[in-house]
Amino acid sequence: MIKVEIINKPITPFISDDNRKQIGAELVFNGRVRNTEHGKKIIALEYEQYEGMAEVELKNIAVKTCDKFPIRDLLCRHRIGIINVGEISLHVLICAKHRKEALEAMNWFISELKKLVPIWKWAIMTDNTRIPSECEH
Amino acid sequence: MIKVTIKCFSQVKYALNQNELVLELKKGFRSSDLEKTIRIKAKGQLDNISLRIAINQQYITKNTELKDGDEVAFIPPVQGG
Numbered sequence: 001m002i003k004v005e006i007i008n009k010p011i012t013p014f015i016s017d018d019n020r021k022q023i024g025a026e027l028v029f030n031g032r033v034r035n036t037e038h039g040k041k042i043i044a045l046e047y048e049q050y051e052g053m054a055e056v057e058l059k060n061i062a063v064k065t066c067d068k069f070p071i072r073d074l075l076c077r078h079r080i081g082i083i084n085v086g087e088i089s090l091h092v093l094i095c096a097k098h099r100k101e102a103l104e105a106m107n108w109f110i111s112e113l114k115k116l117v118p119i120w121k122w123a124i125m126t127d128n129t130r131i132p133s134e135c136e137h
Numbered sequence: 138m139i140k141v142t143i144k145c146f147s148q149v150k151y152a153l154n155q156n157e158l159v160l161e162l163k164k165g166f167r168s169s170d171l172e173k174t175i176r177i178k179a180k181g182q183l184d185n186i187s188l189r190i191a192i193n194q195q196y197i198t199k200n201t202e203l204k205d206g207d208e209v210a211f212i213p214p215v216q217g218g
Contacts, residue, residue, distance in 0.1 A: 031218050047217075050146060050210060053194035054217075078217060090218050110218060118191070118210070119217035120147035132147050133216060 001073045002066060004058045006049055006119075008081040014093045023072060023095045025102040029110065031090035033083050037123040037133060045133060047080040047089060050118035054078075061112045069105035071096040076109075078119065139164055139205040143175065148213045152182035162203065168192065169200045175211055186213050 016026060033045050049055075062074045073095040083089050092109065096102035121133035138161050145153050153175070162171070168190050176183050188211040190197050196212075203209065 048146060050144065050191070050194070050212070053191060053210075056194065114215065114218050116196075116215065117217040118146065118212055118215050120213070121216045122147075132151050 001075070002059070002062045003075045004055060004062050005077045006055050006058065007077060007079055009079070011077050011079050011088045011091045013091055014075045014077075020095070022097060025094075025096045025099040027094045027096075027099075027102040027106050029090070029092040029106055030088045031110075032088055033085050035085045037125075040123075041126050042085065042123045043126055043128075044082050044084045044124040045089070046082045046122040046124060046130065047078075048120050048122065049080050054118050057117045058113065061109060061116060064112070065105050065109040068108065069096070069101045071101055071105045074105070074109065076113075078113075078117075080119065082124070138162065139166065139203060139207075141171070141203050141205075141207045141209055143171075144208060144210040146210065146212065147216075148183060148186050149175070149179070149188070149211050152179035166203050167200050168197060168203060168209070171203065171209060172211060183213075188213055 065074055071094055075093040077091045079089050094102045094106050122130050123133045124130050140159060140161050143158050145155055145157060150156060172188060191210045191212055192201060193208050
């Protein structure tokens with residue numbers, strides 16, 4: 001199963017299912033907002049998207065990930081809007097028969113997301129000024 | 138003449154101080170011509186920034202002739218995650 005969503009509210013995690021007998025590895029990734037941007041304190045990041053294209057690109061990458069790696073499920077929620085320090089901006093759940101392919105798929109999926117999905121961050125500084133984030137990690 | 142809409146994000150929005158602009162262009166205008174126009178409008182603020190181009194919400198890899206009604210985005214390095 002593939003499911004991707006871009007949402008403008010706090011992320012609720014996908015529910016883990018104990019009844020899936022063929023899944024040996026269930027991998028969860030949560031990306032969170034750090035409190036610094038190039039050494040300067042920030043209070044939040046504001047994520048903006050290219051509405052429409054961002055979700056299509058995210059779905060394309062999810063499909064490619066499932067073609068490339070023998071995984072069963074890839075579920076992804078990406079939050080946009082203002083996200084305070086410490087909160088989750090990206091939540092990904094990958095299920096596979098074995099750990100190795102789940103880990104490789106997770107790494108590849110997030111790397112591609114960071115190269116292609118038209119989403120950007122603005123850093124909100126402690127004085128409330130707002131500047132484009134330079135972080136590309 | 139043709140009319141195209143340019144969607145602005147991140148550094149492009151910051152440099153042009155606009156979310157969107159509509160330009161009337163000569164017929165035959167290409168994506169690379171429009172990129173030069175946008176960089177000139179940005180007055181140097183986009184000089185060191187690589188821009189990927191999307192037309193009608195799809196990345197393009199070749200210099201493409203623009204058509205009337207196209208939606209164009211000059212996409213600075215993305216930062217999802």
